[in-house]
Amino acid sequence: MFNKNRLLRAAVFAVAALLAARLALPLVEAYPLGAGVLLLAVAAGRKDRLNSLRVILGAALGAALFGWAGHALGQLAGSRGSLAPLAWLGWGWDVKADGWPAVLGRAGLVLGAFSGLTYKGKAVHDERHVHGLEVAAGSPEKGTRRWAGESDLAHVAEFGPPREGRFGGGTIVGKLKGRIVRLYPDKCRPPLPQHACVVAGTGAGKTYSFVIPNAIAAACEGESLVLTDPKGELACLLAPWLKSKGYKVYVFNLAYPQWSSCWNPVLEARDDEEITAFATAIVQNAAADRSGYFVMKEIQLLKALTYLLRCDFPPEQAHLRSALSLLSWPQEALDERFERAYREGRLPQEGYEEWRGAVSSNYDNAVSGLSAKINVVRAEGVAKLLSRHEIDLSVLGRERAALFCVLPIGSGHLKPVLATFYYFFFKRLYQLAAECGGRLPNPTRFILDEFANVGEIPGFVEVISTARSLGVRIQFVLQGLKQLTDIYGFAEAEAVMSNCPIQTFLGGDDATTTKYFSQRLGDAAVWATSERVSRRAAASAAWEFLNSPALGGGRAGRTETKSVVRRPLMTSEELAGMDPMAAVCLVRWALPVYLTKVGWEELPQAREIRALAARSLSEVCPARPDVKVELPPVPEGPPPEPKKRDRQERHGGRPPLAPGGGAVEDAELEELGI
Numbered sequence: 001m002f003n004k005n006r007l008l009r010a011a012v013f014a015v016a017a018l019l020a021a022r023l024a025l026p027l028v029e030a031y032p033l034g035a036g037v038l039l040l041a042v043a044a045g046r047k048d049r050l051n052s053l054r055v056i057l058g059a060a061l062g063a064a065l066f067g068w069a070g071h072a073l074g075q076l077a078g079s080r081g082s083l084a085p086l087a088w089l090g091w092g093w094d095v096k097a098d099g100w101p102a103v104l105g106r107a108g109l110v111l112g113a114f115s116g117l118t119y120k121g122k123a124v125h126d127e128r129h130v131h132g133l134e135v136a137a138g139s140p141e142k143g144t145r146r147w148a149g150e151s152d153l154a155h156v157a158e159f160g161p162p163r164e165g166r167f168g169g170g171t172i173v174g175k176l177k178g179r180i181v182r183l184y185p186d187k188c189r190p191p192l193p194q195h196a197c198v199v200a201g202t203g204a205g206k207t208y209s210f211v212i213p214n215a216i217a218a219a220c221e222g223e224s225l226v227l228t229d230p231k232g233e234l235a236c237l238l239a240p241w242l243k244s245k246g247y248k249v250y251v252f253n254l255a256y257p258q259w260s261s262c263w264n265p266v267l268e269a270r271d272d273e274e275i276t277a278f279a280t281a282i283v284q285n286a287a288a289d290r291s292g293y294f295v296m297k298e299i300q301l302l303k304a305l306t307y308l309l310r311c312d313f314p315p316e317q318a319h320l321r322s323a324l325s326l327l328s329w330p331q332e333a334l335d336e337r338f339e340r341a342y343r344e345g346r347l348p349q350e351g352y353e354e355w356r357g358a359v360s361s362n363y364d365n366a367v368s369g370l371s372a373k374i375n376v377v378r379a380e381g382v383a384k385l386l387s388r389h390e391i392d393l394s395v396l397g398r399e400r401a402a403l404f405c406v407l408p409i410g411s412g413h414l415k416p417v418l419a420t421f422y423y424f425f426f427k428r429l430y431q432l433a434a435e436c437g438g439r440l441p442n443p444t445r446f447i448l449d450e451f452a453n454v455g456e457i458p459g460f461v462e463v464i465s466t467a468r469s470l471g472v473r474i475q476f477v478l479q480g481l482k483q484l485t486d487i488y489g490f491a492e493a494e495a496v497m498s499n500c501p502i503q504t505f506l507g508g509d510d511a512t513t514t515k516y517f518s519q520r521l522g523d524a525a526v527w528a529t530s531e532r533v534s535r536r537a538a539a540s541a542a543w544e545f546l547n548s549p550a551l552g553g554g555r556a557g558r559t560e561t562k563s564v565v566r567r568p569l570m571t572s573e574e575l576a577g578m579d580p581m582a583a584v585c586l587v588r589w590a591l592p593v594y595l596t597k598v599g600w601e602e603l604p605q606a607r608e609i610r611a612l613a614a615r616s617l618s619e620v621c622p623a624r625p626d627v628k629v630e631l632p633p634v635p636e637g638p639p640p641e642p643k644k645r646d647r648q649e650r651h652g653g654r655p656p657l658a659p660g661g662g663a664v665e666d667a668e669l670e671e672l673g674i
């Protein structure tokens, strides 16, 4: 599709180039050496191709126009107006000749070249301006902040489009004066992590201007990639290109399980700590209330069932859907199974203890609560996806690989699954790093779009605060900062943010977010002009009108005063109404940056990516044979008696306890006459 704006810009650029070339020809002809030196100097000073071209063009156009104007003026003076039209256009202009036309032409050339070189246009936000007001450098009492220029970022950034090789990637945040800024907080001393938090309202370009450009940047440096892909578009776009660069591609597709690899958290959890984290992530992310007695009971029950599934059922039946099935078993049958597994040495003591704790009281409440929480696996697709174990999560730390976690639209109910998935991901990478001397063989970047849909990842604060030295980079995208506080609570959300040295705002009018960024951007000392109008006693209304600036009147009676004032770089309202193509970025240990967004299609890799892109997910991940979800057979026996429940209710909802701590058998109760 044509982008009209780009087409227009290209056309203007081409016409300007032609004009400059034509008019500057005499200059180059006359002073080839001078022109060559000027060209080289400009090119050497500017590494960015497009920008240096612009400066050269500006200088050439200025030189040519001024020179030509001087020449024409000289001609006119010499010939008193009787001049052939072609001579006006500069045809046949001999720069080195004597006489007025040549002298004036030469003077114009020099003047034009300099004005072209120094022309910048009107700056509104740059290192010397805040909203067009000039920054007052010598007034720190009014504020010390200003926008960063290129030289202010040299210690934390590289410039220009991403390219293969060392320092060719980084975190792309936007363009500064036409040059792409790639942040490298790990470049400065002491090094900082490359974690980033991006906040923007919907449609602001989170995916287009952050997620995709940064996936490209990561691939340029050979980092492994984990991408949350809210609609499956990223996998189609990037997977074939990544494959062509030698990446292994995995798809964990919660939207279309037929095009996906399977992953089974029940088999993934290896020890008590992991089983606890798994059960906690599943229950808490599905619960409105995250703590409290009943939530703890449900976590205990899920832990017990996970232990049992892992050690007493064949691997084909050890999955989350089976846990849901076990919850429908009569309590006695389940109890018997636990007892037998424990007595025969298959079930570890931790699992048995969890079970005893779960059945000690309020078992029915725990069953109904937990059934509701893991109801997400009743959906056939999700049950299938979580029923086999096919993805080795640590593979990304070992070699170049990319994993796309595809989510369906409206994936809020999948939070328990996603939080568990990412928990295990971080855990496996940490273990791999520990085995490899504290660092991953291949650095891995997580770019988590729509991070609020992932839910609360257990231990995320510890992960983000320690991941740098391992080679793990975490970059997450939110619609508003409040999403983070809602998930992690105020204290933890603050800790997560403080571990992100890159914080970018791409636009949007979320009040919490704009307030946060406005405050963090700080205040600058700027020169402000105030105007005072003194009404003279004799001045009449008519004189006032005649003297008004609208009529080009004088400024009699007006006094201008310049003073230094404190000015926020951006107020919350200004952030909310910011230019849609602008972005602001906070970089730790550097001044804040006012940027222009950079869409992925502007990158040099875009052409190749578009040419290789797949039309549908089926091309990326061939459809798999149908997975059959095997469930444990329901034990035979009489249905549970309602009598028992009545009895429990008489005991305040709790089953009476035997002296040993276990539930008292019905027969015993009968004997006791209860």
Ligand SMILES: Nc1ncnc2c1ncn2[C@@H]1O[C@H](COP(=O)(O)OP(=O)(O)O)[C@@H](O)[C@H]1O
Binding pocket: 200, 201, 202, 203, 204, 205, 206, 207, 208, 209, 597, 598, 599
């Ligand atoms: N820097 C940009 N240049 C040109 N178009 C852009 C840019 N950023 C975003 N867009 C346009 O806006 C659309 C929405 O962007 P997208 O990244 O999907 O929004 P978000 O993920 O924030 O909801 C894109 O499809 C693209 O057409």
Ligand SMILES: [Mg+2]
Binding pocket: 206, 207, 208, 449
């Ligand atoms: Mg998006």
